[in-house]
Amino acid sequence: MAAYLARRLFLSLLTFWVIITVTFILMHSIPGDPFASEARISPQALANLRRFYGLDQPLPVQYLKYIFNLLRLDLGRSLRSEVRDINRIIADGLPVSALLGLEALLLAVLGGVTLGILAALGHNRLPDHVSIGTAVVGISVPSFILATLLIDVFAVRLGILPVSQWGTWRHTLLPAFSLALAPLAYLARLTRSSMLEELSQDYVRAATARGLSRARVVVGHTLRNALLPVVTVLGPLSAGILTGSFIIENIFGIPGIGKIFVLSISDRDYPLILAGVVVYSALLLLANFLVDVAYSTLDPRIRVLGGAR
């Protein structure tokens, strides 16, 4: 297993490096100068600005400097933001986004898996219909529409939850649910089908024949097998929740990195965009790697086969 994980780690780091490099090149290939729009700047001041941000140096030098600074966990300086140090900006936004993301992920996994199990156990009965209905809504309604709908109902009409902003746990409910519904629906569907498949296996019949109760068969035998596919999709799902925060944080006015990232794009704040990409891909590759570790721990077959591959 160690060899397998080492290989995965290497691939993740390689991906990380490729993403950074490509983004760096992309950001510097955009025609025009970041300061071009600031017309009323004297040539001297412009030269100073360019020197300050290191833009006067050749691109390879800038690139090496950037990578070197990244290794020291220094994300550089923002062109526009009031807090110029990007590390500060990220440090302010990341906890907010992390809290929201984890809450959404937890909601999606707990809700989705529970719904899926209930649907499989009550196959073709009410729980099944509820779960299929949720799945259909989850794939059909885009997160930003759902968010708008939730604000309209819970904040404006009923007035029981805040419309937007960030502060108490009550502020987190609507955005977390908006982020969570699509992955929740997907997980419910996945859990349902893999649970149905496991329930039709011979070992389930054997366990029932030995006199085990339904609950013990489900909890002790089928659940672990049925949840394996769920674990594999957690990586892509976290990615969806992470990038989903671009939209949700903007709707709710939440000061997380999603909002910062989108703002940096409309501001054309290239160092901040680059930093956003670095942070997002680091989080994502980490999530994927953790999922791999979890998967190979849960499924002994992977440990053997995966290592040999």
Added chain:
Amino acid sequence: MTLARRADQAAPPLDLFRPREGPARPVEARRSVSRRQDVVRRLRQNRLALLGFWVVVGLVVMAALGPSLVPYGYGEQNVLEANEPPSARHWFGTDDFGRDVFARTWTGARISLFVGLTAALLDLIVGVVYGGISGYAGGRTDDAMMRVVDLLYGVPHLLSTVLLMVVLGPGLFTIILAMVATGWLGMARLVRGQVLQLRELDYVQAAHALGVSPRRLLARHLIPNAMGPILVNLTLTVPAAIFTEAALSFLGLGVPLPLASWGTMTSEALVTILTGQTWRLFFPAFFISLTMFAFNVFGDGLRDALDPRLKR
């Protein structure tokens, strides 16, 4: 635990040993059906998929005809008739510039469907060519080509699309390009897997032995036989692309104004939850959800029809 209870609990499995009820189907009554007929028949039995299909047809028709059914252009402003609720004059009401929401909604449908279908089609072409070559070549070429796919696959789709939009600038074609840039990866993986499986089959080996060129082998034998999963993937790519376009336009990174995309319309109408002209929000929100619903259930139905074993 008593024996009686055990027997009671073991009751459900006993059902499995009950013989099948009803008269056996007479064998001679069955007609032979081609695979395509079989798929179509299964698809027809799936009411949800059928509904999805007809909704898609309806949306396409309305996207084609809708904007010309009313005497207003999608960008035509009339400040005197701003924010009017739906009426006989303006079927879906008007927005804050007095633009007709009906005309805008169906122009938005054109954009969504165009973006969705074009992106899916381009994904298909790139993915089929790349995956086909990779799977057919095998060995080191396949390894190298798939390593590239693995690398790019680690980048979240929305992130790479947003980034490319920054570089390419807003626009209908740049958005498609930005989506396809990483969108073909899934298709390439799928096609490669299919080709790897198929190329070991006897008829392919036979064709190869007869001296059929690799290109012809791919185009005439391998790809057509992998068409089922490819078609399903295509159908499910469309709603994903429509969502991405709407999300980007919602964030102001998509199609430029004054083009009416469902995403921009929703984002412009956000304030109406507070001011009350909710029809401006309802129509784009409803139709984008309906479109995603229709394509998704149709795609799912298609998958089930093509491979009943995979039925979820």
